[in-house]
Amino acid sequence: MDALRRSAAVRPAVVLSCAVLLAGCSVAGAEVPRERATASASASASAAPTARAAEGLESDYRRVIDDVLPSVVQIRSGDDLGSGVVYDGKGHIVTNAHVVGDRRDFRVTTAHSEEPLAATLVSSYPEQDLAVVKLDRVPRGVKAASFGDSSKVAVGQIVLAMGSPLGLSSSVTQGIVSATGRTVTESGDGGGTGATLVDMVQTSAAINPGNSGGALVGLDGRVIGIPTLAATDPGLGNSAAPGIGFAIPASTVRTVAGQIVRDGKVTDSGRAALGITGRTVVDADYRAAGVAVVEVREGGAAAEAGLRSGDVITELGGRAVTTITSLSEALARSRPGDRTKVIYTRDGDERTAGVTLGEQ
Template identity: 75%
Template sequence: MDASRTRVPRRLGPVAAWACALLLVTGCTGSGRGSDGAREGGTAQAAAPRAANDLQADYERVIKDVLPSVVQIQAGDSLGSGVVYDGKGHVVTNAHVVGDRESFRVTTASSEGAVAARLVSSYPEQDLAVIKLDRLPDGLRAARFGDSAKVAVGQIVLAMGSPLGLSSSVTQGIVSATGRTVTEGSGGGGTGATIANMVQTSAAINPGNSGGALVNLDGQVIGIPTLAATDPGMGDSAAPGIGFAIPASMVRTVAGQIVEDGRVTDSGRAALGITARTVVDDDYRPAGVAVVEVSDGGAADDAGMRPGDVVVRVGDTGITTITSLAEALASMAPGDRTKVTYTRDGDEHTAEVTLGEQ
């Protein structure tokens, strides 16, 4: 038997005895305090069902308000979800939901049949895309997007979409963390994008939820559910209760540009202006990022970097892979100045770089 387990009853014993003694003293007073205590207990017991009923009513209200803004998207043989962006039939979703297709079939929460839609533009670098319905079905409603700055850990959230093809499904959880930088896999339909400031949630995110809505109890979309964490120790199966959503601020930025200009004109994503690959050391461990090509007039070019250089650090962050470089840049913005440490012919160099835009 584990010795640590045998200590638990002995530690709890005195506490339990003390609590019983306290109850005996309170119960033996026979005064009005005992009656008040009974009444207070009854009040607390009555308040608990009321609180539960209030929360349930909030859930039902939010679901009723938001589901008309969440659609199912059929892209060939694949299914995903989307959120109605405006009253003109624009729908925002994930780039990996639309893939390389140009036309889609969209089913709304209230429509009996599918509506045709076409691609406006896809932006795989942020895993977002906008499609437009050929016509506006009855009951369609544009979503209200929340303020990403007000999203806080512990907030109750609902994930709405079409997991596994089950349209208009709802799961619940909380905001588990904010400000996560996550890199998608490039297999299985993912874009391989590195996305900063993602909202982590315990609400179940399953295949088909991608592109749907992560909603607070004010009925505002605070994010677009995009992926679930995987556990390499379990054959890359989904890790329960760890999902990620693109924050509403980024959704509005990207979708707004696509709706207005037909494409993303200002990504807000920092870039070095290089084409690169991961290199390994003598033990076949990732050891840096080798520059394959330098863009003319880009940040690296202006800093004097050239093909063959191996980037090993950006600022104070060590760089071993393409992914770690993307994650380091994801926390910065175009125009930021940072130090880039690289090796050339075995010698280490440091350059001051003004980051460009991806």
């Protein structure tokens, strides 16, 4: 009975196949109606540009991959794995701070090297989740990537993400720029730095563990960002939310990496600071209600404004402050030297102070 059912299931497919073939061709001894011939010719004509467009896009993909992939490396730090981008011809490689962690020595595999190469840390800047390592020896075939103009990145732009997801070196995924100017805060758990990052590029290209520190590339072959993290969905047990990844923009990468290469550290972060150590406090209903000042740095912005230990900050620059994260996000939108207003409570009384922000 089983055999009969399988046979019966096959027959309609055969008949259907014949019907399709007959609809698209002439039968010996029969005349094809003019309308049908015209429709067939029109379909063929319209299919040709589509095929050429697909071939052109595929050609662009291959050209970019051939051009940029030699600039993308795999970085192994103990048992941890990440990616990096060759920054210059001297062997400097830019990556994420969470990729290097607290280690100083690394093994780097390039697109053309069979054996890992030794590299050492130049400097790490966790506040922006960027770091630079340097190859002890620069092999042939390694070339510096070209970084693009972040101000020209547009929503809908096709991009390729290159890196070593799950240890699969020289992997490439594709997607589009989903949004620009995002502000996101990394988790401080699982190796993250806990940094609040601004002006991030959101992309639909797959960003998986191991992609961190790699390259997000436009079809002009320029790196527009460093893939750094993927969104997580609490409803799925904090697993990665498909198609929502974030990359640090190229302008920030050039600024931070440029300073590290030139000076051995970040000398001008451009990130505003209040000069406090704080913690999130909750109200009587256990809802986050502000940031309690635990310590005030001497000579810092908060100290100059008269804040002291025990004060609870509830607003900065017109933005509500309920948690450490929201305070970080408010500061991330400001610059050192900006004059702004801070609202806080002291002994139950609400107060307001003007503050000139310092530098992180």
